[in-house]
Amino acid sequence: MISPIMNTYKRLPVAFSHGKGISIYDTDGNAYLDALCGLAVTGLGHAHPAVTEAVSEQIGKVNHTSNLYQIPNQQELATRLAAVSGMDSCFFGNSGAEANEAAIKLARLYGHNKGIDLPTVIVTEGSFHGRTMATLSATGNRAIHQGFEPLLKGFARAPYNDVAAIREIGKNNSDVVAVLVEPVTGEGGIVIPDSNYLTELRELCDQNGWLLMLDEIQTGNGRTGKYFAYQHTNILPDVVTTAKGLANGLPIGVCMARGDAATTLKAGNHGSTYGGNPLVCAAALAVMDTIEKDHLIERAAELGERMLEGFNAELGGASYIKDIRGYGLMIGIELTEPCAELVSLALATGLLINVTAGSVIRLLPALIMSDDEADEIVSRLSKLIKVYVGDDRSRPRV
Ligand SMILES: *Cc1c(COP(=O)(O)O)cnc(C)c1O
16 A cells, blocks of 8 residues: 655654653653654753743744744844854744755855856765755765756765865865855764864865855754854854754754855845744744753753763773764764664664664754763663673664
C-alpha cells in the first residue's frame, strides 16, 4: 500500500503524545529522555510554560495577518534579534532552508548591484544548508544532490576548515560575492573548525569585498554557549541565518544582515506568506525572554562542559572511540565504526539520540536540563555504547 505520507523520512516506530522538560512520553505511556530536541529545536524542552502561555494568548487574539501590514511583535522580535546578534535587519521565513534561500538571494542581488552578472557563493564540503533547490545545491553532500540535478549554478566548493582553499578559489574567480559556512557543522558530524577559522574568513572577505554569511540554523539561539556561535570570536558576519531553536518548535527561520547587506533586498525582491506571523513571533519572543531570564546561554556552556567531561571519564581512550567533541550543547561522539543502529537501541532503552555522518552519535539536548538530567544522559548513553561495542564486542538485538 502507498503510504498517505510521502516516504521522505525513515521513521522510527514510535509516536509521542506529550512531554515536559527533557522527558517525553510515547502513546503507550513509556517515558524517554530527550537528548535530541527534535534536532536542536526544543531547546527549552517540551511544553515550556512561557511558550505555551505566549502562544495560547496570541492565538486567542490574532495568529496571522500578512506582511502586507505592520506586525508589532515581528518588529519587536527583529529589534531584539538585531540587538543580540549585532545585525541591523531581519527577514522572516518559516524554516532553516527558507532563511538560507533568503541569504543566497541576498548575496546574488548584492553581486548584481556591484555589476557581477554571475555571482558565486563559496560553500564547503560536508555542509548542510537545507533541501530546497538552492540550499541543496549549496549543501556539500552528494547524497543530498543525487537525483535532483541539474543543481543551481553559482556555487564554488572548498573543503571545510580550509581558508587557503577559499582564498585560492577567489584568486581565479572574480564572480565570488560571498562565503557561506556553518560555524560548527551539524549534519556533517559536529566538526569544530580551528579557533581562528571565522576570524581568517572575516579578513579574507574584507580583503575581497565578499559577504561573510554564517548558517547558524543549528548553532544559534544559545546552543553553543553564546547566543550565536560567531560570538565565541570578536568578528561580526555580514549575514546570519538561524531557525531551529528560535521558537521552540513553531515554524520560523530568519535571515539577518548588517550594513550594506541589510538594505540589499528591497520591496518586491523577496517574501513569505506566513513568515514572521504574530503567532511564531510570540513564541520566539517567549523563547528569547526565557533564555535571558534563566541565563540559559551560560547554562548551555556549563552543561556542555559537564557532559563532555562525563563522556570523557566514561569512554575516553576506549579503542572504539575515535573522538569525543562538543561545542556547548552540540556534542559528537565519533566511533571507529558505523553505528546508525544505536538510535533504535537507545530508543528501546528510553533515550532519544541521533547518529549522523555514519559514525557520529549526535546529542543536541535542551538548555533547561538540570545537572542530574545531564549526568543521567551521559551515564545511560555511555552504558549503551559499552554494551553495543564493548570489550566483548557483544551486540544486543532490539
Ligand atoms: C537543519 C538545518 C538547515 C535546514 O533547516 P530546515 O528548517 O530543515 O529547512 C539548514 N542549515 C543547517 C546548519 C541546519 O542544521
